[in-house]
Amino acid sequence: xxxxxxxxxxxxxxxxxxxxxxxxxxxxxxxxxxxxxxxxxxxxxxxxxxxxxxxxxxxxxxxxxxxxxxxxxxxxxxxxxxxxxxxxxxxxxxxxxxxxxxxxxxxxxxxxxxxxxxxxxxxxxxxxxxxxxxxxxxxxxxxxxxxxxxxxxxxxxxxxxxxxxxxxxxxxxxxxxxxxxxxxxxxxxxxxxxxxxxxxxxxxxxxxxxxxxxxxxxxxxxxxxxxxxxxxxxxxxxxxxxxxxxxxxxxxxxxxxxxxxxxxxxxxxxxxxxxxxxxxxxxxxxxxxxxxxxxx
Numbered sequence: 001x002x003x004x005x006x007x008x009x010x011x012x013x014x015x016x017x018x019x020x021x022x023x024x025x026x027x028x029x030x031x032x033x034x035x036x037x038x039x040x041x042x043x044x045x046x047x048x049x050x051x052x053x054x055x056x057x058x059x060x061x062x063x064x065x066x067x068x069x070x071x072x073x074x075x076x077x078x079x080x081x082x083x084x085x086x087x088x089x090x091x092x093x094x095x096x097x098x099x100x101x102x103x104x105x106x107x108x109x110x111x112x113x114x115x116x117x118x119x120x121x122x123x124x125x126x127x128x129x130x131x132x133x134x135x136x137x138x139x140x141x142x143x144x145x146x147x148x149x150x151x152x153x154x155x156x157x158x159x160x161x162x163x164x165x166x167x168x169x170x171x172x173x174x175x176x177x178x179x180x181x182x183x184x185x186x187x188x189x190x191x192x193x194x195x196x197x198x199x200x201x202x203x204x205x206x207x208x209x210x211x212x213x214x215x216x217x218x219x220x221x222x223x224x225x226x227x228x229x230x231x232x233x234x235x236x237x238x239x240x241x242x243x244x245x246x247x248x249x250x251x252x253x254x255x256x257x258x259x260x261x262x263x264x265x266x267x268x269x270x271x272x273x274x275x276x277x278x279x280x281x282x283x284x285x286x287x288x289x290x291x292x293x294x295x296x
Contacts, residue, residue: 010078025071033067039286049205065281073115092243100129105179106224108186109215112285119231131183133158179222189215189268200262202269207290216264220249228271232279
């Protein structure tokens with residue numbers, strides 16, 4: 001039903017203009033804000049940590065803007081699929097271009113900030129020879145998310161869908177083989193699905209939190225670099241892509257591995273915090289993030 005309704009709105013918007021989609025999106029975002037206080041609470045906790053000196057009403061306002069800005073992800077997907085023009089500026093993309101030309105492969109470490117899906121589409125169009133594999137979580141009953149995956153596959157992006165309870169070890173093996181063939185694996189580094197998942201402790205906004213260990217282990221095992229990547233909306237139909245210098249993980253012994261992995265995860269956490277401070281209203285992480293804190 002949701003799938004049909006989404007397709008209907010996009011069809012009407014193509015006939016009557018984007019204002020139809022924007023109006024519909026505003027009501028959907030408002031409904032989610034009103035009906036899911038738990039998610040709103042997660043957002044408020046993040047903004048309270050980010051802006052500790054501001055009033056609680058400001059934190060609530062940030063959450064309101066966050067929910068409504070999230071509709072831009074769907075709006076710009078509509079623009080892209082409608083063959084309308086999306087533009088972007090970039091910083092540090094030469095690192096990716098060099099790696100593609102040399103056939104080294106690598107790991108694109110993304111996050112729940114900005115619009116990584118649109119970035120995947122545009123990178124695939126721009127970078128000739130870029131072979132991209134995305135690890136994506138499966139959201140049960142989320143039909144629009146299924147449309148998203150289908151659109152990515154049609155653009156030539158390969159996808160490994162991972163269940164919430166954790167993927168198969170073969171998923172990791174497949175990723176390593178893809179990298180060894182010169183491809184690039186993309187995954188988010190800021191979402192822990194379950195308590196049993198292997199994690200690494202880091203500092204974020206002055207707190208101790210847990211991040212997934214897998215991206216950093218994959219980089220260590222494969223010997224390819226990690227590229228920390230962000231895609232932020234700067235205006236209507238316009239984005240800014242930023243990519244950090246490649247980060248290599250090397251450990252001379254098994255004893256050194258945990259320290260190297262933790263150092264890599266902390267570098268990502270630092271980059272994530274800096275990005276959040278620059279674009280606080282494009283933080284689209286609605287699950288608990290600052291909790292549970294690690295006890296000392």
